[in-house]
Amino acid sequence: MIRSVKAASLIILLALLLLSMMTMRPFGVPADTSMDDYFISNSQQEISSNNVVTAVLFDYRGLDTLGEASILFAAATGVFLVFRRSLSGKR
Amino acid sequence: MSIIVKTMVCLIAVPVTVFGLYVVSHGHLTPGGGFPGGTVIATLVALMLVAFGKGAGGKLGGRGFLSSLESIGLFLFAFVAFLGMGSTFFGNFLANTGGIFGDPVAFGSNPGNVNTGGVIPFMNLAVGLEVFAALSLIILIMFTHSKEDTP
Numbered sequence: 001m002i003r004s005v006k007a008a009s010l011i012i013l014l015a016l017l018l019l020s021m022m023t024m025r026p027f028g029v030p031a032d033t034s035m036d037d038y039f040i041s042n043s044q045q046e047i048s049s050n051n052v053v054t055a056v057l058f059d060y061r062g063l064d065t066l067g068e069a070s071i072l073f074a075a076a077t078g079v080f081l082v083f084r085r086s087l088s089g090k091r
Numbered sequence: 092m093s094i095i096v097k098t099m100v101c102l103i104a105v106p107v108t109v110f111g112l113y114v115v116s117h118g119h120l121t122p123g124g125g126f127p128g129g130t131v132i133a134t135l136v137a138l139m140l141v142a143f144g145k146g147a148g149g150k151l152g153g154r155g156f157l158s159s160l161e162s163i164g165l166f167l168f169a170f171v172a173f174l175g176m177g178s179t180f181f182g183n184f185l186a187n188t189g190g191i192f193g194d195p196v197a198f199g200s201n202p203g204n205v206n207t208g209g210v211i212p213f214m215n216l217a218v219g220l221e222v223f224a225a226l227s228l229i230i231l232i233m234f235t236h237s238k239e240d241t242p
Binding site for chain 1: 126198221224
């Protein structure tokens with residue numbers, strides 16, 4: 001019983017994946033390019049940065065980069081926490 | 092490690108550091124920025140630990156120094172972001188003002204000018220400092236508190 005349910009759900013999942021693959025948009029043709037066009041045509045004037053990727057990363061979506069840096073900070077804090085016994089010298 | 096590995100690490104230490112600093116400081120002109128540049132400099136810490144053993148950790152300043160560098164980097168990043176609060180959070184208040192990092196940039200391809208980008212070079216420096224300190228801190232702690240040492 002459970003085996004057949006598992007097989008059926010796997011088949012349904014594969015069918016859905018195949019369906020989404022059939023209806024996938026061709027590569028390089030996004031649905032909406034207004035944001036990309038805005039960044040490409042305005043970032044050099046607005047941010048005065050030749051590197052559009054950096055302009056997006058550090059200015060338009062700087063909050064995202066702040067989150068990334070905080071995640072790295074939290075990772076280092078977590079490593080401190082994991083090794084706290086041997087750091088304090090106790091066993 | 093053998094004398095060959097130690098000598099090679101000493102030889103490539105300066106080029107690796109210079110390349111990392113270049114990637115950080117030219118983040119607004121060429122591919123790169125704070126994250127990749129900080130990672131490049133942090134690989135040097137891993138190389139030195141592997142070549143010279145656990146004793147190299149103390150020569151790098153130890154945990155307290157790297158930990159304060161990390162905190163200073165993250166604080167500087169958020170501080171520069173808050174300085175732009177005149178317009179918005181993360182507002183670029185230095186771009187196109189003619190002052191430091193304030194030269195305007197023409198549209199399209201151009202040879203590039205280091206004195207552009209507004210607050211982006213400062214943010215790259217802060218993030219580079221933070222990423223370098225955080226990654227070397229993780230490597231340093233996990234290396235110094237493992238049972239093995241390099242032969």
